[in-house]
Amino acid sequence: EAGVVQSPRYKIIEKKQPVAFWCNPISGHNTLYWYRQNLGQGPELLIRYENEEAVDDSQLPKDRFSAERLKGVDSTLKIQPAELGDSAVYLCASAGETQYFGPGTRLLVL
């Protein structure tokens, strides 16, 4: 069974530029998460989807971050414009009974 797929794995951009991350969850998993993980810390939830509906986006900085999950499968997380403090690893996870993580996208904003 394929795991959670994320791309790109690494991204380096200059501040004020836009960036997008893509996630393909495990087949059949209705719940999808986006987390941000800063260096030396645990993952922090940005947004959770149940199918195509965002059911928890309270921690998503909505002035610059946006996400979508069209058709309740793949999801995209976007940052526009990026700031220096956005440098982190962005993790996607999907869940049935248990949550499984993708490898993450490591973002560096210069």
Add this chain to the structure above:
Amino acid sequence: AQSVTQPDIHITVSEGASLELRCNYSYGATPYLFWYVQSPGQGLQLLLKYFSGDTLVQGIKGFEAEFKRSQSSFNLRKPSVHWSDAAEYFCAVAYGQNFVFGPGTRLSVLP
């Protein structure tokens, strides 16, 4: 609010020694508890989980964890550590489909 604490930021053990990583949680109801491991540059891999039943749960790679309700703890153990176990370990508690992660414990293994 739900929270997870991992009191040890960094632990160093010798290869072959036993290991215990501590995890305490704050949650009003019966928790679902998890341990994940993260190697450098990788995502989080599930080691084991506790939903209900036997309070001692077995996981992959020879790890086990014990749920103690009276102490609000879910400590991870391994009887003999291998050099490949060096990584970051995260404890997590789930309420519904929401997960809260601890800050992690970094494990170093001496040859």
